[in-house]
Amino acid sequence: xxxxxxxxxxxxxxxxxTELRTLQSLPAMALFAVTTFVIFRFGLDRTAxxxxxxxxxLWATLLFAAILGVNRLFVAEREEGxxxxxxxxxxxxxxxxxxxxxxxxxxxxxxxxxxxxxxxIFFLDSAAALPSLALVLVLADLGLAxxxxxxxxxxxxxxxxxxxxxxxxxxxxxxxxxxxxxASEPLLEMGGPSxxxxxxxxxxLGLYDLIFLLVGxxxxxxxxxx
Amino acid sequence: MSESAVAVTGLRREFGERSALEGVGFELSAGQSLVVxxxxxxxxxxxxxxxxxxxxxxxxxxxxxxxxxxAEAWKVRGRIGFLGHEPLxxxxxxxxxxxxxxARLHGLGTEAAEWRIAELLTAVGMKRRxxxxxxxLSAGMRQxxxxxxxxxxxPELLLLDEPDxxxxxxxxxxxxxxxxxxxxxTRVIVTHDPERFETEADQVLRLxxxxxxxxx
Numbered sequence: 001x002x003x004x005x006x007x008x009x010x011x012x013x014x015x016x017x018t019e020l021r022t023l024q025s026l027p028a029m030a031l032f033a034v035t036t037f038v039i040f041r042f043g044l045d046r047t048a049x050x051x052x053x054x055x056x057x058l059w060a061t062l063l064f065a066a067i068l069g070v071n072r073l074f075v076a077e078r079e080e081g082x083x084x085x086x087x088x089x090x091x092x093x094x095x096x097x098x099x100x101x102x103x104x105x106x107x108x109x110x111x112x113x114x115x116x117x118x119x120x121i122f123f124l125d126s127a128a129a130l131p132s133l134a135l136v137l138v139l140a141d142l143g144l145a146x147x148x149x150x151x152x153x154x155x156x157x158x159x160x161x162x163x164x165x166x167x168x169x170x171x172x173x174x175x176x177x178x179x180x181x182x183a184s185e186p187l188l189e190m191g192g193p194s195x196x197x198x199x200x201x202x203x204x205l206g207l208y209d210l211i212f213l214l215v216g217x218x219x220x221x222x223x224x225x226x
Numbered sequence: 227m228s229e230s231a232v233a234v235t236g237l238r239r240e241f242g243e244r245s246a247l248e249g250v251g252f253e254l255s256a257g258q259s260l261v262v263x264x265x266x267x268x269x270x271x272x273x274x275x276x277x278x279x280x281x282x283x284x285x286x287x288x289x290x291x292x293x294x295x296x297a298e299a300w301k302v303r304g305r306i307g308f309l310g311h312e313p314l315x316x317x318x319x320x321x322x323x324x325x326x327x328x329a330r331l332h333g334l335g336t337e338a339a340e341w342r343i344a345e346l347l348t349a350v351g352m353k354r355r356x357x358x359x360x361x362x363l364s365a366g367m368r369q370x371x372x373x374x375x376x377x378x379x380x381p382e383l384l385l386l387d388e389p390d391x392x393x394x395x396x397x398x399x400x401x402x403x404x405x406x407x408x409x410x411x412t413r414v415i416v417t418h419d420p421e422r423f424e425t426e427a428d429q430v431l432r433l434x435x436x437x438x439x440x441x442x
Contacts, residue, residue: 003333010330018318081314084280085375088314089331090304225282 007091011099016106018076025069026107033065033115041122049123050190055181058119058188062112062137063144063170063177069107070148071165073100074156087224097149097220101213105145112137129187132198136187139205140180146212147172153223179204229292231256231383231412232277237286239272246272250286252431252441256382259413261423264433270416271311273433274385277414278308291383304332307381309389309405313372317361321352321371324360325378332379346374350400365392370400377404384413390422 001009019025040057041047049057077083077096086096116137120127148169155164183201187193230253237250247269254260262270275281277290279299287294293301308314315324322343329339347353350370360368369392376384384405390398405413407426417423420430432440 006330006333010327014316014319014323014327017323018316022318076316076318080316081310081312082316084308084310084312085314085328086331087280088278088303088306088308089328090300090333091331 003090004092004095007086007089007095008099008102011086011096012102015099015103019103019107025072026110029065029068029107029111030114032068033061033111034118036061036064037115037119037122046123048125048190050125050188052181052185054123054188055184057123058116058184059140059177059181061119062108062115063173065111065115066104066108066144066148067166067169069104069111070144070152070169071155071162073104073149073152078156083224093221093224094217096224097153097216100153101145101149101216104148105141108141108144109138112141124188125190126192129193132187132193132195133184135202136180136183136205139202139209140176142209143176143205143212144173146209146216147176150212150216150220150223153220176205176208179208230254230289231258231291232260232414233287233289234277235287237273237276237288238284239269239276239281240284247276247283247433250431250433252429254412254414254429256412257410258428259407259415259423259426260429260431261420261427262414262416262431262433263418263420265435268433268435270433271387274308274310274387274414274416277383278306278385279303280308302383304379305382307376307379307384307405307411309372309376309384309386311387313360313368314375315360315368315371318359320357320359321363321367321374322347322356324371325374328375328378334379342378343374346378346404349404350374351396366394366397369393370397373401373404382411384411384415386413387416388418389415390417390419 086093116130120130151165151169151172155161155168158164179201183198183205186196186198232254235251237247238245239247250273252260262273264270272281276283276288279295279302282296291302291305319327325343325346326339329343334342347356350373352367352370355363355367360371373389386405389401389405393401415423429441
């Protein structure tokens with residue numbers, strides 16, 4: 001195993017162990033998402049949603065819940081000296097980017113495993129769309145993880161990080177959200193999922209993921225410099 | 227003649243308009259100790275962070291363990307032990323977990339790491355508290371763990387910022403064993419207590435606020 005992959009495993013393992021022990025991010029993300037679904041349910045006064053409305057409610061909720069996790073992603077590194085510890089080690093610093101993005105991806109997948117069934121119970125007639133929706137969720141999560149990690153690593157150095165993260169992140173993920181809602185909309189149609197332009201939207205999601213993973217890999221080293 | 231372990235010439239570091247270091251120079255052979263003295267704000271910690279590759283110099287030449295900084299910083303990372311103001315330990319992990327994490331970052335194999343961690347925990351007197359979360363430990367205990375972290379990967383160069391801070395007599399004795407002159411490592415020590423280190427110093431660097439550095 002290379003030093004970089006050892007470092008990747010060490011950082012990811014440390015993050016997941018810390019989250020399991022402290023539950024600082026995931027419960028807040030899940031609680032936010034479930035509460036938002038409750039508000040939509042009563043605010044819209046509907047027992048079922050379909051098409052673009054269902055897709056919009058799902059993705060707006062997931063995006064804002066994700067921001068809670070993005071905000072906290074590098075807090076331990078900033079406040080407990082983790083940045084210095086990792087910069088002092090003889091490892092490629094992109095291991096930190098990859099590990100943090102992987103940790104955020106795990107948080108998002110766990111969040112969705114909890115809240116998407118709640119969304120389905122609240123708003124969907126059937127669960128037929130869920131298997132295809134899972135593919136959209138994974139691809140969108142990859143993009144969110146790459147972009148969120150990049151922005152979080154920059155914003156964490158600012159005292160206004162809670163404000164800065166959404167301000168910078170939200171415009172950057174607009175294309176991702178357009179593709180994610182575009183792919184989800186036909187899946188959530190009343191009467192069962194359809195696959196109109198589904199492949200095109202998946203390709204857009206994949207392209208976004210690839211671009212931001214490459215951007216993260218290319219610039220992360222510079223972001224860690226003083 | 228062997229190459230210097232640390233060679234610094236005309237080092238400058240500015241933070242915006244403010245100059246933190248101006249024209250600092252010294253040369254340190256392998257195994258020697260340099261004690262850095264100076265009032266608050268004289269740039270002692272900045273100097274240490276530059277030598278540790280954590281900060282880029284604004285000007286001047288810096289060579290550490292034969293590598294020019296910052297151009298070849300990657301060559302010396304892993305050969306430096308850095309003990310700063312912060313212990314660089316995660317509060318929600320135990321001392322042992324923190325040391326395991328550091329061992330993996332430095333590429334130590336599992337068996338070698340466990341053996342080294344057990345040895346160091348004993349040396350710093352933290353064996354019994356090793357599995358307690360760092361957040362629950364006193365400042366002195368954290369400093370002991372930080373010393374263990376600093377020497378875990380057996381570095382050639384030690385950069386120590388107030389290494390005795392928060393330590394009791396027993397802790398200071400453990401520190402002397404692990405990061406003292408007996409180990410034969412090159413050391414740069416920042417301190418406000420020159421008497422504590424005067425017998426160990428091969429050179430003394432005096433930094434002043436707005437004055438040129440003096441080596442003796």
